Amino acid sequence: MTDGIFIAIGIFTLLCGSSVILCKSPVYSAFSLILSFFGLAGLYILLESPFIAVIQVLVYTGAIVVLFVYVVMLMNPNSSGAYRNWIFMIVSAFLAWAVSLYLLKALTLGVAPAVGGAHALSLKEVATLLFTKYLWPFEILSIFLVVMIVAVFALAKQSKETPNE
Amino acid sequence: MSNFSSVYWTQFIAIALIGLGMVGFLIRRNAIVVLMSIELMLNGVNLLLIEAAHRSGSADGTMLVVFIITIAAGEVAVGLGILLNLYRIKHSSDTELYKELQG
Amino acid sequence: MMMPLLLAAPLIGAIVNGLILRPATAKRAGVIASIAALTSFASVMVQHFAPDAGPFEWTWFTVGELTVKWSFASDPLTWMMCAVVTGIGSLIHIYSIGYMSHEHNAYRYFAYLNFFLFNMLVLITSTSLLGMFVGWEGVGLCSYLLIGYWFEDINKAKAGMKAFIVNRIGDAGFLIGIFICYQLFKTLNFAEIAKLLDTQTFDVRMLNLAAFFLFIGAMGKSAQIPLYVWLPDAMAGPTPVSALIHAATMVTAGIYLICRMNGLFLVAQDTSLFIAIIGISTALLSALIATSQRDIKKVLAYSTVSQLGLMFLALGCGAYLAAIFHVMTHAFFKALLFLGSGSVIHACEGEQDIWKMGGLKKKLPSTFLTFTIGTIAIAGIPPLAGFFSKDMILYSALTAKSYGTTFWILGLLVSFLTAFYMVRVWALTFLGEYRGDKHPHESPATMLIPLYILAFGSIVAGFLGMPEGLHLLPNYLEAFLHPVLGPLVEGHGALSEERAMAVATVSAIIACSLGFYFYSKPERSETPGKILVPFKTVFENKFWVDELYGLVIVKPFDALCAFFAKFFDPNIIDGLVLLPSKAAQGMGSLLVLLQTGIVQTYLLFFVFGLLVLFMVLLKGVVL
Numbered sequence: 004m005t006d007g008i009f010i011a012i013g014i015f016t017l018l019c020g021s022s023v024i025l026c027k028s029p030v031y032s033a034f035s036l037i038l039s040f041f042g043l044a045g046l047y048i049l050l051e052s053p054f055i056a057v058i059q060v061l062v063y064t065g066a067i068v069v070l071f072v073y074v075v076m077l078m079n080p081n082s083s084g085a086y087r088n089w090i091f092m093i094v095s096a097f098l099a100w101a102v103s104l105y106l107l108k109a110l111t112l113g114v115a116p117a118v119g120g121a122h123a124l125s126l127k128e129v130a131t132l133l134f135t136k137y138l139w140p141f142e143i144l145s146i147f148l149v150v151m152i153v154a155v156f157a158l159a160k161q162s163k164e165t166p167n168e
Numbered sequence: 169m170s171n172f173s174s175v176y177w178t179q180f181i182a183i184a185l186i187g188l189g190m191v192g193f194l195i196r197r198n199a200i201v202v203l204m205s206i207e208l209m210l211n212g213v214n215l216l217l218i219e220a221a222h223r224s225g226s227a228d229g230t231m232l233v234v235f236i237i238t239i240a241a242g243e244v245a246v247g248l249g250i251l252l253n254l255y256r257i258k259h260s261s262d263t264e265l266y267k268e269l270q271g
Numbered sequence: 272m273m274m275p276l277l278l279a280a281p282l283i284g285a286i287v288n289g290l291i292l293r294p295a296t297a298k299r300a301g302v303i304a305s306i307a308a309l310t311s312f313a314s315v316m317v318q319h320f321a322p323d324a325g326p327f328e329w330t331w332f333t334v335g336e337l338t339v340k341w342s343f344a345s346d347p348l349t350w351m352m353c354a355v356v357t358g359i360g361s362l363i364h365i366y367s368i369g370y371m372s373h374e375h376n377a378y379r380y381f382a383y384l385n386f387f388l389f390n391m392l393v394l395i396t397s398t399s400l401l402g403m404f405v406g407w408e409g410v411g412l413c414s415y416l417l418i419g420y421w422f423e424d425i426n427k428a429k430a431g432m433k434a435f436i437v438n439r440i441g442d443a444g445f446l447i448g449i450f451i452c453y454q455l456f457k458t459l460n461f462a463e464i465a466k467l468l469d470t471q472t473f474d475v476r477m478l479n480l481a482a483f484f485l486f487i488g489a490m491g492k493s494a495q496i497p498l499y500v501w502l503p504d505a506m507a508g509p510t511p512v513s514a515l516i517h518a519a520t521m522v523t524a525g526i527y528l529i530c531r532m533n534g535l536f537l538v539a540q541d542t543s544l545f546i547a548i549i550g551i552s553t554a555l556l557s558a559l560i561a562t563s564q565r566d567i568k569k570v571l572a573y574s575t576v577s578q579l580g581l582m583f584l585a586l587g588c589g590a591y592l593a594a595i596f597h598v599m600t601h602a603f604f605k606a607l608l609f610l611g612s613g614s615v616i617h618a619c620e621g622e623q624d625i626w627k628m629g630g631l632k633k634k635l636p637s638t639f640l641t642f643t644i645g646t647i648a649i650a651g652i653p654p655l656a657g658f659f660s661k662d663m664i665l666y667s668a669l670t671a672k673s674y675g676t677t678f679w680i681l682g683l684l685v686s687f688l689t690a691f692y693m694v695r696v697w698a699l700t701f702l703g704e705y706r707g708d709k710h711p712h713e714s715p716a717t718m719l720i721p722l723y724i725l726a727f728g729s730i731v732a733g734f735l736g737m738p739e740g741l742h743l744l745p746n747y748l749e750a751f752l753h754p755v756l757g758p759l760v761e762g763h764g765a766l767s768e769e770r771a772m773a774v775a776t777v778s779a780i781i782a783c784s785l786g787f788y789f790y791s792k793p794e795r796s797e798t799p800g801k802i803l804v805p806f807k808t809v810f811e812n813k814f815w816v817d818e819l820y821g822l823v824i825v826k827p828f829d830a831l832c833a834f835f836a837k838f839f840d841p842n843i844i845d846g847l848v849l850l851p852s853k854a855a856q857g858m859g860s861l862l863v864l865l866q867t868g869i870v871q872t873y874l875l876f877f878v879f880g881l882l883v884l885f886m887v888l889l890k891g892v893v894l
Binding site for chain 2: 871
Binding site: 009010013016017020021023024029032033036039040043046047050051052054055058059062063066067070071074075077078079080084085086087091092095096098099100102103106107110111122124128129132133136137140144147148151154155158159 | 176177178179180181183184185186187188189190191192194195196197198200201203204205207208211214215216218219221222225227230231233234235237238239240241242243244245246248249250251252253255259260261264
């Protein structure tokens with residue numbers, strides 16, 4: 004039964020992903036992105052990571068995609084078509100297919116058998132891990148976020164100094 | 169839920185997402201959709217990591233996903249800032265027109 | 272001890288004059304140079320009576336199997352040539368003091384003259400072909416320097432260059448000859464080569480080839496057809512230079528070479544015949560040209576070429592002694608004639624056209640006397656020197672193995688013409704009334720004394736080599752040079768020697784009378800020209816040989832050089848040099864097409880690289 008749900012949600016996610024890259028209007032692409040994030044969240048729950056599922060919805064759909072939609076609304080749509088020329092399409096399709104196949108082979112090479120003991124991480128466990136095993140990345144990530152904020156400020160400031168028109 | 173017969177399905181979906189994202193950022197002309205395709209790829213990677221964590225029982229994969237999500241957020245902010253600046257100069261979001269480096 | 276002094280004296284004289292002291296007046300420079308030349312002459316004389324122990328040797332270099340020594344030996348032939356060169360050379364040095372007295376900075380002239388003497392002595396005394404070649408080149412260089420002495424006049428400079436270049440062509444042949452000789456004999460030493468020729472047999476064709484190329488060298492240096500064209504132009508130099516280099520010494524280097532290698536040329540019969548034919552042809556051609564020249568020095572120049580032709584005729588017939596004998600006597604009377612003409616030119620303040628002279632008998636008595644003696648000598652009237660040496664040559668031509676009679680008749684014709692044109696010059700210059708507008712005066716003593724000495728030599732030198740048949744005096748020369756040149760071979764010809772001598776004398780007297788008849792009175796001077804009008808133009812224009820050379824050789828060569836300079840060098844060579852840079856530029860402009868400026872193109876390459884990375888890392892995994 005769960006297999007079926009898994010497959011259904013998986014196919015749904017894939018369809019939404021295709022829609023992201025295929026829709027002509029960027030707003031539609033943004034919507035499809037939201038839907039695929041939801042699908043992924045469902046998949047995470049089925050893989051016994053509810054914590055990540057929630058974070059996914061909160062951060063990705065709640066912040067990132069919102070940002071995307073804001074910017075989409077600030078820009079004009081393209082007047083001259085959504086896709087590049089056909090050479091690009093064929094070449095990129097081939098390349099993506101090839102890379103994907105290699106990845107698949109690479110990943111299936113070293114598959115370990117399923118070990119038991121997987122359990123859903125509680126918040127407490129996550130926090131403990133953050134402050135013990137993953138302290139270094141945690142701190143560096145905070146510095147990184149500060150840098151990002153400064154960068155965004157700098158970018159916003161520059162746009163004020165460049166003359167309009 | 170844990171006696172999930174085939175690991176290949178998850179990986180297949182994840183790699184498919186990565187492939188889709190790759191195709192997306194190569195063929196779309198709208199710069200924002202390009203960034204969206206990159207996000208799609210990142211999510212594919214996340215799925216792979218979660219699946220690995222689920223199979224092996226360790227928490228490393230989960231923690232890595234936390235970090236990836238954080239970084240993705242910051243990266244999108246900066247990327248969109250740059251895009252907005254470009255828009256102010258070019259008055260278009262068509263990547264075909266961002267050709268300053270030609271030659 | 273004498274040998275090093277012989278060579279060192281002129282070299283030191285040249286260095287002192289040219290580099291160290293550089294005296295401004297001709298007198299000082301001339302005295303230094305003359306002392307050097309006389310020292311050499313003295314050492315030659317002493318050498319005869321107190322000869323050196325053995326060859327003076329110094330190893331120059333050794334390459335593989337070839338060892339080249341700088342070695343000077345004195346055998347009879349060398350001694351005789353040295354005596355002639357240093358003796359007449361010293362006289363000319365003394366003469367030059369007077370001749371160049373009006374020149375500024377004449378130290379250059381005397382330095383070159385001494386250096387020439389040094390090189391000539393190296394040429395004569397060296398015991399190997401290579402050492403001789405060094406001297407050969409040296410005299411060629413000095414000849415160029417001296418001919419073009421007044422280089423401010425571009426024509427004189429061009430004459431010097433012509434001499435050097437034509438000589439060079441001969442030198443190339445000489446060098447090839449040396450290579451072939453080394454190939455055959457594995458040595459370049461004259462004595463060793465002579466020994467090898469006696470004991471071993473060689474391929475006759477190779478010997479002929481070696482002899483032929485050596486003869487090409489002699490052709491260039493001794494002005495035979497086709498390389499004689501430099502000698503008339505070489506009259507652009509000062510007259511003493513013409514006397515020394517182009518009458519007495521340098522031009523005889525070719526004859527000396529062949530006499531030194533007489534063993535080779537005796538065996539190479541075909542080449543010897545060729546030499547004889549070239550010799551007589553040159554003699555005849557230049558004698559014809561000489562009959563119509565206006566410039567007194569040009570007449571003497573063509574006369575020199577003609578006499579050299581006779582010498583080569585003798586060489587070609589195997590009579591090396593006759594050739595050397597004529598070298599000696601010719602040195603005396605030709606130098607005398609040249610110096611005499613120099614005195615005339617000096618007196619007429621630079622005028623050289625004989626039609627503008629005349630009546631100088633009264634004004635220049637000493638010059639007239641000595642010039643007359645020289646003319647009689649060259650005309651071949653006994654008992655002066657020219658008769659005996661020319662007779663020896665003609666008789667050896669008569670008794671040659673093949674074409675003897677033809678050679679003899681042509682030789683006789685050349686002698687006839689020689690007498691004729693020499694009397695012409697003599698008559699037009701000295702007899703009658705003065706036709707010019709200058710004020711001739713007699714020359715100073717420094718110029719006259721050498722003339723007298725040379726005149727004396729022209730009279731008595733012939734007695735050294737009198738033929739056996741006359742039973743008057745023994746043939747000193749033959750006895751002296753016997754060790755080197757072998758005996759004088761008595762052959763059989765159409766006439767006996769006495770009858771041949773008689774015929775020659777009669778023809779010489781007839782020629783002199785003819786010349787005297789026509790040219791002694793002005794009203795008859797034009798007659799020969801009118802009789803032989805078509806020939807006159809041909810002779811006057813020197814058979815247009817120079818023009819022919821210009822058309823056939825110089826013009827195509829110029830065209831070739833222009834082709835290389837204007838087309839080949841800028842387009843092909845520069846093109847090759849620029850090729851790497853143009854290739855780099857081309858590649859660059861190809862690669863620039865990849866830089867589209869669009870990010871997605873770069874991302875495409877990115878992904879492609881990723882794919883390649885996967886393929887490398889996961890090799891063995893089939894797609």
